[in-house]
Amino acid sequence: MIRIALDAMGGDFAPDEIVKGAVLASQELPDLEIFLVGSPDKIIQALKKHQEKGKLPIVTASEVIGMNEHPVQAVKQKKDASINVAVSLVKDGKADAVISAGNTGAIMAAALFKLGRIPGVERPAIATEFPLPTGKVLLLDMGANVDCKPKHLVQFAMMGRLYSQDVMRVENPRVGLLNLGEEKEKGNELTRETWPLLKQAQVNFIGNVESKEIFNGTVDVIVCDGFVGNLILKFGESLGTAIYKMMKKELSGGIMNKLGLALLYPGLKRLKKLVTYDEYGAAPLLGIQGIVYKAHGRSKAAAIKTAIKNTAEAIKGDLISSISKVSEKI
Amino acid sequence: MIRIALDAMGGDFAPDEIVKGAVLASQELPDLEIFLVGSPDKIIQALKKHQEKGKLPIVTASEVIGMNEHPVQAVKQKKDASINVAVSLVKDGKADAVISAGNTGAIMAAALFKLGRIPGVERPAIATEFPLPTGKVLLLDMGANVDCKPKHLVQFAMMGRLYSQDVMRVENPRVGLLNLGEEKEKGNELTRETWPLLKQAQVNFIGNVESKEIFNGTVDVIVCDGFVGNLILKFGESLGTAIYKMMKKELSGGIMNKLGLALLYPGLKRLKKLVTYDEYGAAPLLGIQGIVYKAHGRSKAAAIKTAIKNTAEAIKGDLISSISKVSEKI
Numbered sequence: 259m260i261r262i263a264l265d266a267m268g269g270d271f272a273p274d275e276i277v278k279g280a281v282l283a284s285q286e287l288p289d290l291e292i293f294l295v296g297s298p299d300k301i302i303q304a305l306k307k308h309q310e311k312g313k314l315p316i317v318t319a320s321e322v323i324g325m326n327e328h329p330v331q332a333v334k335q336k337k338d339a340s341i342n343v344a345v346s347l348v349k350d351g352k353a354d355a356v357i358s359a360g361n362t363g364a365i366m367a368a369a370l371f372k373l374g375r376i377p378g379v380e381r382p383a384i385a386t387e388f389p390l391p392t393g394k395v396l397l398l399d400m401g402a403n404v405d406c407k408p409k410h411l412v413q414f415a416m417m418g419r420l421y422s423q424d425v426m427r428v429e430n431p432r433v434g435l436l437n438l439g440e441e442k443e444k445g446n447e448l449t450r451e452t453w454p455l456l457k458q459a460q461v462n463f464i465g466n467v468e469s470k471e472i473f474n475g476t477v478d479v480i481v482c483d484g485f486v487g488n489l490i491l492k493f494g495e496s497l498g499t500a501i502y503k504m505m506k507k508e509l510s511g512g513i514m515n516k517l518g519l520a521l522l523y524p525g526l527k528r529l530k531k532l533v534t535y536d537e538y539g540a541a542p543l544l545g546i547q548g549i550v551y552k553a554h555g556r557s558k559a560a561a562i563k564t565a566i567k568n569t570a571e572a573i574k575g576d577l578i579s580s581i582s583k584v585s586e587k588i
Numbered sequence: 589m590i591r592i593a594l595d596a597m598g599g600d601f602a603p604d605e606i607v608k609g610a611v612l613a614s615q616e617l618p619d620l621e622i623f624l625v626g627s628p629d630k631i632i633q634a635l636k637k638h639q640e641k642g643k644l645p646i647v648t649a650s651e652v653i654g655m656n657e658h659p660v661q662a663v664k665q666k667k668d669a670s671i672n673v674a675v676s677l678v679k680d681g682k683a684d685a686v687i688s689a690g691n692t693g694a695i696m697a698a699a700l701f702k703l704g705r706i707p708g709v710e711r712p713a714i715a716t717e718f719p720l721p722t723g724k725v726l727l728l729d730m731g732a733n734v735d736c737k738p739k740h741l742v743q744f745a746m747m748g749r750l751y752s753q754d755v756m757r758v759e760n761p762r763v764g765l766l767n768l769g770e771e772k773e774k775g776n777e778l779t780r781e782t783w784p785l786l787k788q789a790q791v792n793f794i795g796n797v798e799s800k801e802i803f804n805g806t807v808d809v810i811v812c813d814g815f816v817g818n819l820i821l822k823f824g825e826s827l828g829t830a831i832y833k834m835m836k837k838e839l840s841g842g843i844m845n846k847l848g849l850a851l852l853y854p855g856l857k858r859l860k861k862l863v864t865y866d867e868y869g870a871a872p873l874l875g876i877q878g879i880v881y882k883a884h885g886r887s888k889a890a891a892i893k894t895a896i897k898n899t900a901e902a903i904k905g906d907l908i909s910s911i912s913k914v915s916e917k918i
Contacts, residue, residue: 391830391834391837401768404768404775404776405776405777438731438734438815438818438819445734445815446734446735446813446815447734447735449815469818469819469820469823469826470822470823470825470826471826472823472826473827473830483776485768485775485779486815486816486819488768488799489766489768489816489819489820490799490819490820490823492798492799492800493800493802493820493823493824494823495800496801496802497803497824497827497828498827498831500721500803501828501831503721504721505835507721508855508856509852509855509856514851514852515852517848517851518847518848518849518850518851518852519848519852520848521844521845521847521848521851522839522844522845522848522852525838525839525845526838
């Protein structure tokens with residue numbers, strides 16, 4: 259049986275949507291054990307609301323780390339914070355993985371303090387799966403490491419390749435370096451120095467990938483430093499939302515528009531899903547000695563359900579022993 | 589009379605769409621003199637196609653620099669390249685500004701060699717105006733400087749502020765630093781060191797701006813290094829196009845969709861314009877001793893027309909003497 263520790267208190271819509279997501283996932287995947295970690299009163303209240311008939315076990319945690327707290331300090335001071343308790347379940351062998359939609363830095367800090375890094379990995383990274391018209395593409399690092407050295411990007415490439423292969427089930431994943439142009443001389447100091455190292459690394463390196471090619475489906479794993487990755491990620495989300503808003507504005511008012519929108523409703527609903535990332539799932543922290551997933555802070559129930567399903571996949575894919583191979587190759 | 593040198597040979601759709609753009613602009617702004625720089629045969633052919641009745645003067649240039657040529661080498665070797673000849677018209681006082689949709693590096697190199705930098709400006713920058721639901725926001729640098737020091741970002745801020753104020757007519761423009769979070773401690777080494785310098789600089793610095801806030805309308809000028817700026821710019825363009833394609837795909841097929849799309853046609857056409865940047869205009873090279881605009885490589889006639897109109901605005905705004913003020917403040 260797969261056991262997942264879910265931080266019920268982390269995220270903008272916690273605990274209600276988090277608990278609801280767990281209920282939905284447990285209905286779809288009955289062989290899953292999901293521990294709801296947090297305030298029992300609040301969790302029970304949320305469970306009642308979503309008319310859960312089965313039993314989801316609750317693990318008590320008396321504190322919560324807010325989205326704007328200083329991650330390292332908060333993780334050290336609030337020993338009984340939900341993220342600390344959830345990660346401890348994995349450390350103690352009581353759960354196979356953790357999922358949290360809370361403060362990213364706090365999740366990373368708790369994971370590093372309690373579970374540690376995989377030997378040989380200098381910098382764990384956050385990897386995000388972007389949906390494409392066809393399939394998916396994995397980008398890393400998405401914000402854990404703002405200043406990187408070339409060797410860190412090489413480790414990201416190796417970890418990303420193993421994740422793509424063993425969890426996303428991509429055969430011989432194509433790995434690219436996010437850059438301004440295709441030629442190896444293009445880019446900044448970091449990318450110019452990383453290029454020859456990736457060429458020699460044990461990955462299927464296809465060269466530089468421009469940001470306009472991210473959605474082309476010509477690459478499976480893209481590496482960049484966490485500053486660039488995080489900017490791109492947040493920009494993409496906001497642009498999707500902005501375009502959707504512009505669309506609503508441009509197409510509002512008048513009987514013709516109303517009728518047109520009514521006719522197009524099913525397609526528009528699908529489009530909204532694709533564009534505004536409502537079912538985004540979660541991003542794995544790669545390089546940690548344990549399976550830890552960070553769900554989007556704005557995650558609602560559907561996103562949490564997807565995150566739980568992805569995490570179950572990662573456990574089945576034996577993510578940790580897979581990523582541990584990285585250390586043998588450095 | 590305002591005189592503009594237009595590189596008729598630069599860009600993916602040159603010379604046809606470039607010449608057509610000039611024809612359209614000259615019809616709207618008859619007090620403008622637009623020099624078409626390039627191969628006379630090809631320009632005349634394009635002019636005939638667009639049934640120009642007035643006269644647009646042609647300036648002969650026998651060579652062209654391709655989009656993938658090495659910029660500095662090409663500018664040095666091809667003395668009679670259209671971009672070189674166009675920039676020379678400004679240098680010799682025969683034109684007030686240059687516009688080119690050609691190789692960005694070659695435009696920058698030609699501008700630097702022939703016109704030089706404004707004293708005190710260490711690194712000229714490329715600034716792009718992004719359309720917002722309300723107004724516009726100016727981002728720089730968009731790719732001229734891939735590795736920047738904090739002092740360069742401060743100069744970008746000062747130049748951007750003057751451009752926003754004198755050309756875009758924004759009163760006391762709000763200047764932000766593109767970063768991962770709002771707090772001054774956030775970000776990479778570059779942004780953390782730049783923050784206190786911007787705080788002291790003679791700009792209305794409102795602090796860090798996250799990439800998801802670019803389109804919020806809460807900031808007028810955003811500075812970042814050219815690596816990040818270029819990635820964001822190209823990513824934004826491709827995402828806009830990808831979303832538009834997804835929309836077409838999701839809404840195609842079936843009589844309901846066909847009817848719905850027909851009813852929504854006017855709104856969708858406006859949306860496409862906003863999202864796919866067909867009338868994007870052009871980006872000024874700030875810090876150059878002369879007015880030089882880089883139009884998008886994919887510019888068609890409408891974009892060139894907008895670029896010409898923007899450039900005329902910049903000339904009226906006395907851009908150069910405005911930006912020259914930067915040097916007094918460094």
